[in-house]
Amino acid sequence: MKGGARVVIENHRHEGIFIARGKEDALVTKNMVTGESVYGEKRISVEGEDGTKVEYRVWNPFRSKLAAAVLGGVDNIWIKPGSHVLYLGAASGTTVSHVSDIVGPTGVVYAVEFSHRSGRDLVNMAKKRTNVIPIIEDARHPTRYRMLVGMVDVIFADVAQPDQARIVALNAHHFLKNGGHFVISIKANCIDSTVPAEAVFAREVKKLQQEQFKPSEQLTLEPYERDHACVVGGYRMPKKQKKDVPS
């Protein structure tokens, strides 16, 4: 996409995300590292009112489940400028780079990936983005990386494992603030391919509820992914009415 005066950048409803309106509209994030693409995505340079150039990177919903959820109309992703995010299943770091754009220099992304092959790309990407802390370790064992992670506002998980709910819960018990939030992408096939996707999602939501999670929203990632759901909610949410502390 050519930049210049013909493209107009608008704020998206979610803070830190933007829409580029040109010949075609595109979801974009503000590039933390001007002049560089992470995975060959297009960049749009726009001149601001004061003549300074600001660069944005196009965020492809077919390559990123978080982008798919945003375009699918998710109510709140809880990831915004300044957020501390624990990202489980970071892979090569394509979506992580956009999350890094969103949280900006005052935020932190702890990016956990177990596979060494994609982990190498992740480490390389993180070299240029100082708000990304790469962690090549098994998300099933959060105690192994407890020295690297502080308390976070949001856990994003895209681990595609049958015991995903348990993995997210383990990490939340160690690192997610009281009243923090989670965003999970669930691939039905990865959990149980013998029952309909809807049944898998319902079962996963039930598992989450047993672990002090309070799911508040569920949406499918159609048309970008098949049989995927994105579930969003809170963790250890404060009780509405103040009751006596049980002892």
Added chain:
Amino acid sequence: MGDVKEAVKALYVLFEAASGYAVFEAVGLDAVGMTAEAIQESISDLNRFGRVVNMTAFKPFSSAADALEQMNAVSEGIMTSELQEFLQMNLPKVKAGKTPRFAVGVAEPKLGSAIQEATNIPCQSNDLVLEILRGVRLHFSRFVKDLKDGDLEKAQLGLGHSYSRSKVKFNVNRVDNMII
């Protein structure tokens, strides 16, 4: 859940940060009650949590290489000689033949048993310890006087890179281990 029998003993917790080891003493547990739920209520507020625990010792890692060595050991549940020395210096002495009047909460039981085996310091890992550690993790940079805002993140960033690089490097076959 809080064990009433433990209440008569002093409880310490070991916290491993990216910048160093720290020991906290849980002093105000009686005031808030011994249950994990009660701790959970108090941790979000630093003023309340500051009355629950005191930091009694902090030992920063001497270098980036030292930090990496400590982390490699801690993540595998191994006690280094540095950690042993730190614990023995900053906890009450364990006398031979007597039951210690204190316990140390450790995040992970394997490291706990390694410590207990080598030093006879009684260790425990349970929900109460986990809750205290959540509070410590949330407020850690405010307990350590010399740590400015963002310093801890910098330590995490440096250690995260060196730890992850060493993990990736260990794989000799690198690109050639694709399974097609």
